[in-house]
Amino acid sequence: MINDLRKAIFRLALAKRYYSNGILDSKVLDSNMNMIQQKLLDSNMRFEHGIELISKSKNIGSEVLVEFVKRHKTHPKLLADFLPMLDGFKHKYNANFLNLLIGQAAVRNLKEDVLRVYMKYDELNIARDHYTYTKLVSYASRTNDLELCKLLYNELMNLSNPKLEPILYLLLMEVFASRDKWEEVEELHKFIKDCDRNLDYANILMNAVFASDNIMTKYYNLYWQNVKKENFNLMIILLKRFRATNNRPLFFKTFEKAKEHKFAIPCNVYAHCLHLFGETDKLFNYYLEIREDPKIQPLFFSTVIKCVAETKRYEMIDYLCKDFRRRNDLLADSHVKKALEILSSDKNVTLPADIAQNTDADLDTEIFNLLNETEEDKDMDSALSKFYHMLKNGKIPNKTSCVLLLSHLSRYPEKHAEFKKIKNMIIHLLSM
Incomplete structure (x- = not known):
């Protein structure tokens, strides 16, 4: 392989010398050039040998150069070896080739190389395209x-x-905002609007640099001037980001703004954020x-009671337990049940009897043990009796007990008329 390359280089050099003397026909030169270009496109071509070939010839096609750079774009010496040859290939460069080089310079954070390739577009009268600006703006950002x-x-x-x-304009806006260059931010903002570009302030706020409250507030105010009703998901992001940066004023201002604009903020998200801020009274x-509100999901109630339980506000816990008892539909929900289980493990909390029973795992354990230890009929009957007792009192056994009971029932499908009814109940429970 190496010998072939050396022969090709030698023939090309010889051909050029003879050609310059008017001795060699141009077809001979072309045939040698085609052979060299084929070698460059060979998958087995090593980077060092390819660079040697390219450096010896100025007539390699731009498509071949692009393909060679693509194949070796991760090579550590790509820029070091290619950039010194930039001037020698002016007539062969195109946007694709320069884009590849500038992309690699940006990825490697080599600012001098980025600027060097950047200037070549103007020198060679090659227009910078969307890919070029994407790489440059992303790097600058x-x-x-x-x-x-x-x-x-x-x-x-x-x-x-x-x-x-x-997004390219928005990335620039972020950098200018982080340096308090608000004149440029406003000009970019106006420019995008004048060009009928969709200005999505969600992107700004998602990637905002929280360098100071001043910067964040200005981003925030820009957003509310251009708020869109469909951006309600951004409110969740804002609440979480302001909570993460402990920016209480903007956190609560965001929630009030969201209500003002009729954004559908999930109440459990707001409840959780209030809890993390330690605002138990506001949460309650x-x-x-x-x-x-009939639209509220049980997850909200479980979030509230878990948050209150963690703060040991026992008077609130007592109220919530009584309120849950009033709302019988909540007692069977798995989220609320889990929250009440957390409370029942706290020795300082005395749950009302009917709620405490809902979180007591004794019946579940009894059913499980009756079915797991033996398969005698009397134990099966006892397990079914306890299971039915739980259902009758508005309690739902855990799925492990349900599955175990269902597997036993399948062995005795005609044993008892009530079996079928309970079997259907279990199937219904498991499908919930």
Whole structure:
């Protein structure tokens, strides 16, 4: 392989020398060039040998160069070996080739190489396309490079027919905002709106740099000026992000704004955030405010009672338990049941008798033991009796007991008329 390459290089050099003297026909040169290009595209071609071939010839096609760079784009010496040859291939470069190089320079965080390739577009009169700007803006945003952002800002603002995705402008806006360059932020904002681009402030807030309350507040205010009704999911993100950064003013302001705009904030998300902020009183008052809403899911109630239980506010726990008893439909829900189990394990909490029984696993254990230890008929009858007793009193055994009981029932399908009814009950329970 290596010998073939050396022969090819030798023949090419010889051909060029003779050709320059007018001795060799151009077809001979073309045939040698085709052979070299085929070698460059060979999957077994090593990077070092390919670079040697390329450096000895200035007539390799741009498509071949692009393919070679693609195949070796992760090679550590790609830029070090290719960039010094930039000037020698001016007539062969195209946007794809330069995009590959600038992409690799950006990935490797080599700013000098990024700028070097960037300038080649102008020198070679090659237009920068969407891919070029995507790589450049992403790199500038990732490195928070204000100098490069200003360069790109001036260029993007002067494009006669911009067809770039809004996210590129938003990324620039983030960098400028993080450096308190609000004049540029506002200009970019206006520019996008004038170009009828969809300005999604969700992206800004999702990736916002929480460098200071001032920056976050300005992002936040920009968002509310352009709020869209379909962005209610962003409210959840905002609540969580403000909670994570302990930004209480914006957290509570967000919730009030959400209510003002009739955003459907899941109440359990808000309840959980209140709990993490240690706002137990607000959480309890929020519960009292919305507890009769028929659209509320049981998960909200379990969130509330778990949060209150963790803060040991026993007067609230007592109220919640009584309220749950009033709402009989909640007692059978697995989420609420689990929350009550947590409470029942606290020796300082005395649950009302009927609620405590709902979380007591004694009957479940008895059913399980009766079925697991022996298969005698009398034990089967006892297990069924206890199971039916639980159902009659509005309690649901756990699924382990249900599955075990169902497996035993399948062995005695005609033993008792009530078996079929209970079997259907179990199937119904397991499908819930």
